[in-house]
Amino acid sequence: MSFKTVSFKCIGDDRGSLVALEANKSVPFNIKRVYYIYSTKDGVSRGFHAHQTLKQVAVCVRGSCRFVLDDGKQKTHILLDDATKGLLIEDLIWREMYDFSHDCVLMVLASEYYDESDYIRDYDEFLKIKGYQSQ
Numbered sequence: 001m002s003f004k005t006v007s008f009k010c011i012g013d014d015r016g017s018l019v020a021l022e023a024n025k026s027v028p029f030n031i032k033r034v035y036y037i038y039s040t041k042d043g044v045s046r047g048f049h050a051h052q053t054l055k056q057v058a059v060c061v062r063g064s065c066r067f068v069l070d071d072g073k074q075k076t077h078i079l080l081d082d083a084t085k086g087l088l089i090e091d092l093i094w095r096e097m098y099d100f101s102h103d104c105v106l107m108v109l110a111s112e113y114y115d116e117s118d119y120i121r122d123y124d125e126f127l128k129i130k131g132y133q134s135q
Helices: 125-130
Strands: 003-007 012-013 016-019 035-040 048-053 056-062 065-070 075-080 084-089 094-098 103-109
Touching: 056 075, 075 084
Parallel strands: none
Antiparallel strands: 003 084, 012 016, 035 103, 048 094, 056 084, 056 103, 065 075, 065 094
16 A cells, blocks of 8 residues: 655754654655644544545644545555654545544645645545456
8 A cells, every 4th residue: 555654853852842844855745735634523534535646744733633544455544643753645545534633733745736636536436546346
C-alpha cells in the first residue's frame, strides 16, 4: 500500500516545542496547498475519496483522529495523535477519517492545488481504476 508514517524533528526547550515542515525535506514533495480540519462534530467521518495523482501528508497538530486507508485489496487503520508524526498518503489510496477528538486539528499538506477532477469519490469507480471488481 502506498502510505507510510513520517517523523518530524521536534526542537524543544523550557519555552515549548517547535516542528518545522519543509518541502522536499521533511515533506517529500513541493507543498502547493495546506488546509486543516477542526471542530469536527461527534460521530462525523470525513474523506471517503481517493486521488488520482495527489500526494498528501496529514498531521494531527492537536488531539487525535483515526484513518482508514484502502488500496482496494487491504484496509489499514491508523491513529494519528502525535504532532511530530505525519501520514504520507500517495495516489490511488481511498481514505476515510473518523473518531476525531473534540480538540482535533488535522493539518494536511498537499502536492498540488485543489483540482476536483483529481478526486475519485465513488468507491466502485476507485476499484475499477485499481483494476479490481467491486464486491
